[in-house]
Amino acid sequence: MDYPQIVQSDGNIDWEQAAQKYLSIIACENEPLQVKATLELARLSKQAPEATLASTIPVLVRLLGDSRPTIQAAASYALCCISRRVDGDLSSVVGAAGAIPIILSLLPSSRDWFRRTLLRCLSAVVSFDIPSRVILARIGGLEVILDLLGTCSGDMKRYLLEILSALALLREVRRVIINLGGLSFLIEAVSNGKIISRTRAAHAVGLLGIARRVRHMLVDMGAIPALVGLLRDGDTPARLVAGNALGIVSSHVDHLTQVAQADAIPLYVELLKGSEPLGKEIAEDVFSVLAVEEGNAILILEHLVRILHGEDEGAKVAAVDVLWDLVCYKHTLYIVLDSGVIPILVELLRNGNGDIRAKASGTIAQLSYEKASRNALAEAGAIPVLLDLLRGNSEELTGCTLEALINFGEDPLHRDHVSDTPSSLAVQDRLTRNPASNEHMSRSMRLMNSEQLTSEPELI
Structure with a gap:
């Protein structure tokens, strides 16, 4: 582009005139000039208005499909720069303009810088734009990406994994990814690339792990350490997704020890203590499953006792909620007694706020069914x-x-300690006036043991 003709007196670029200048250069069929102008467009793409760039995208896509390698290379670079703008708003325009089939056709025979540029562009487009993912999946994109993953390394592999993580959010892709041998690459995507891409991969792993057969495959391929890594290193959204996916994948008695060995329990404690309500819910649900394994239950209770000794009221409520679940297992009762948590519960019942009292009273009611814990x-x-x-x-x-x-x-x-006090009259009075509460109180304790969970794994 000829700067003197498009720069205004105040030093700013007249973008409308610049776009017209570019289109006129492309129409002249002068290859060196076309390449130079396209590379200049790429350089200016970060500061150019969206409308200006949008008007050039159909032309760039046409140039990408050109037979001249230098034109293809310049067009791919410009499309890559436009697609990877921070807001990502133009990625959908690139996808809708027909760039995806052309990129896919060029990838197998491309090499070095050109392939890397094509992959960067495709990664940006499918990361930002769901319809573009659908287009790529329906024209055989998954197969091409998986084939390339088997041969590429370094940055190219990272871009391929980012593309795979985006595609795996589509149900139609998840239905076939196992048969095409993509599961191990998807797990690898949880550990590689940008956090947002790793989060997408973790989400897809969690969705796949809902099926028990796939759950075992994921664990055998290393899903647990990969998800623990994201739970440890990710930002808040990533940690929530990874924590939830790990809970799904590990929800079988054969996998519970591996979760603890990967040091996941302290990471779930951080979720439990955090400010995100969803994080607390995820941690509570996962702890109730992990505690089926005795060693996990001991470790979890140690953390809960520390939380209950602290000052964070929200974390205390969540901790007592977890404790309420844990005392429903037969094998955890003696662990609870040894943990020293019972005096803490009684003190919370005496002086805690309303929410903590409600949770503590439920836990104490559950404990009151067993002689040792009653004592x-x-x-x-x-x-x-x-x-x-x-x-x-x-x-x-x-x-x-x-x-x-x-x-x-x-x-x-x-x-005698109940009946010999004046307040015991209130107990009898409440029971007489509220038969419904009698039904609630006579329910049997929800006791599960590890044998039941082994025979009925889908319960968890």
């Missing part, structure tokens, strides 16, 4: 605290309080 609760002073809580509290808190007191009242060792 530990009584020794920690739970009975008088429960009796005091009968007055003026929420329905959920009152229901759990009554549940626990009835279990104490049916225990000969503790019956």
